Amino acid sequence: MSKTDTPRPYKQVLDRLRGAGLRPTRQRLALAKMLLEGPDRHVTAEILHAEAQAASIRVSLATVYNTLHQFTAAGLLREIVVDSQRSYFDTNTSDHHHFFFEGSNRLDDIPGDQVVVASMPPPPAGAKVKRVDIVIRLEE
Amino acid sequence: MSKTDTPRPYKQVLDRLRGAGLRPTRQRLALAKMLLEGPDRHVTAEILHAEAQAASIRVSLATVYNTLHQFTAAGLLREIVVDSQRSYFDTNTSDHHHFFFEGSNRLDDIPGDQVVVASMPPPPAGAKVKRVDIVIRLEE
DNA sequence: GTGATTGCAAATCTTTTGCACTAAA
DNA sequence: TTTAGTGCAAAAGATTTGCAATCAC
Numbered sequence: 001m002s003k004t005d006t007p008r009p010y011k012q013v014l015d016r017l018r019g020a021g022l023r024p025t026r027q028r029l030a031l032a033k034m035l036l037e038g039p040d041r042h043v044t045a046e047i048l049h050a051e052a053q054a055a056s057i058r059v060s061l062a063t064v065y066n067t068l069h070q071f072t073a074a075g076l077l078r079e080i081v082v083d084s085q086r087s088y089f090d091t092n093t094s095d096h097h098h099f100f101f102e103g104s105n106r107l108d109d110i111p112g113d114q115v116v117v118a119s120m121p122p123p124p125a126g127a128k129v130k131r132v133d134i135v136i137r138l139e140e
Numbered sequence: 141m142s143k144t145d146t147p148r149p150y151k152q153v154l155d156r157l158r159g160a161g162l163r164p165t166r167q168r169l170a171l172a173k174m175l176l177e178g179p180d181r182h183v184t185a186e187i188l189h190a191e192a193q194a195a196s197i198r199v200s201l202a203t204v205y206n207t208l209h210q211f212t213a214a215g216l217l218r219e220i221v222v223d224s225q226r227s228y229f230d231t232n233t234s235d236h237h238h239f240f241f242e243g244s245n246r247l248d249d250i251p252g253d254q255v256v257v258a259s260m261p262p263p264p265a266g267a268k269v270k271r272v273d274i275v276i277r278l279e280e
Numbered sequence: 281g282t283g284a285t286t287g288c289a290a291a292t293c294t295t296t297t298g299c300a301c302t303a304a305a
Numbered sequence: 306t307t308t309a310g311t312g313c314a315a316a317a318g319a320t321t322t323g324c325a326a327t328c329a330c
Contacts, residue, residue: 023304025310045295060312065295079224081275085320086294087224099264110261118258120276121250124239127278134274135221136260138267163329165285185320200287205320225295226319286327296317304309 013037020074030057031067036076040092042107043068082107082135097134104140153177160214170197171207176216180232182247183208222247222275237274244280 013032017024034051035043043051049064059067068089071077080088082100088107095112115134123129153172157164174191175183183191189204199207208229211217220228222240228247235252255274263269 023309025304027311058312062296062313063311066310081221081224084219084221084224084227099267101267102270108264114259114261115257116259117255117274119254119256121254123276123278124248127239127241127280130242130277130279132274132276134257134272136263136272137270138263139270140267163284165329167286186318198287202288202321203286206286282330284327284329286325288324288326290322292319292321294317294319297315299313300311301313302309302311305307 016076020071020076022070022074027057027059027063028067028070030055031059031064032071032076035071035089035091040090040109042080042088042090044086044088046086080107081133097136099136099138101138101140110134110136156216160211160216162210162214167197167199167203168207168210170195171199171204172211172216175211175229175231180230180249182220182228182230184226184228186226220247221273237276239276239278241278241280250274250276 013029013036014024016036017028017032022028030052031048034048034055035041045061045064045068048068049059049061052059052064068077068087072079072089075093077089077091078093080090080098082088082098083105086105090107090109092109097110097112097115099108099110100106101108117132117134120132153169153176154164156176157168157172162168170192171188174188174195175181185201185204185208188208189199189201192199192204208217208227212219212229215233217229217231218233220230220238222228222238223245226245230247230249232249237250237252237255239248239250240246241248257272257274260272
């Protein structure tokens with residue numbers, strides 16, 4: 001091992017930040033590791049901030065908000081609108097949809113190929129389709 | 141005309157309120173007329189309040205919020221989630237979907253029969269599908 | 281009358297902002 | 306250095322809530 005080696009996981013996340021043009025600061029690196037290294041998940045700013053605190057990572061809530069939006073703008077995350085009170089961010093940026101459990105506010109992914117839309121109206125003149133969001137709302 | 145006659149439009153709205161178990165107060169009656177008599181539309185509490193003011197109807201914003209939620213609970217309106225910052229209410233309570241113009245924040249209805257979902261996953265065990273919401277997000 | 285409804289102002293909650301401080305490059 | 310990024314506390318915006326006054330029945 002040469003003295004310039006960097007631990008593997010860091011490098012991966014680091015490159016994704018660099019690739020997005022985001023300076024890899026301590027906070028961004030820590031949040032990116034929490035979000036991008038494990039399995040796909042859904043977080044709110046509040047939850048991510050609490051997790052960071054629990055992991056003894058010093059980040060302010062304002063920075064968590066900023067970071068979530070920067071990551072979203074960079075395509076590393078996707079924002080999901082299912083609740084008009086709170087924003088959710090999804091680490092799964094591929095084409096897919098959601099189950100939303102009203103009551104527990106839990107979000108589950110539905111793989112894109114499990115929903116087949118056979119027909120859909122064309123967008124109004126002058127408008128371009130940015131995304132089609134399908135939310136199956138559930139009661140438990 | 142007997143002396144107990146009530147102007148026609150009022151009666152209709154009045155009955156819907158009574159049917160919903162809501163005491164027809166001056167405020168509820170005025171808001172119900174604004175919402176339920178014309179063509180279908182989408183409102184936020186803020187917008188409805190401003191319209192009421194413009195029409196010289198004295199209603200507080202708090203009452204507008206309460207009323208929108210009561211109407212929704214009664215099935216007279218439906219709440220649409222397209223923006224995590226603000227709640228929209230739709231006077232069209234039939235099965236249908238939406239176009240959402242990001243940027244101008246405009247909502248347009250898509251009749252239910254214009255979207256055909258050919259296949260969809262079953263709800264997780266123990267959960268019941270309450271509604272399937274499809275939002276086609278547009279950029280202008 | 282009396283219980284539901286309203287209005288107001290204050291409280292709450294999520295999110296954004298201004299600005300002095302800190303840290304990447 | 307120099308400039309981007311951060312933290313804090315304050316501000317902002319949407320919505321809810323407590324409670325006395327008011328209204329429908």
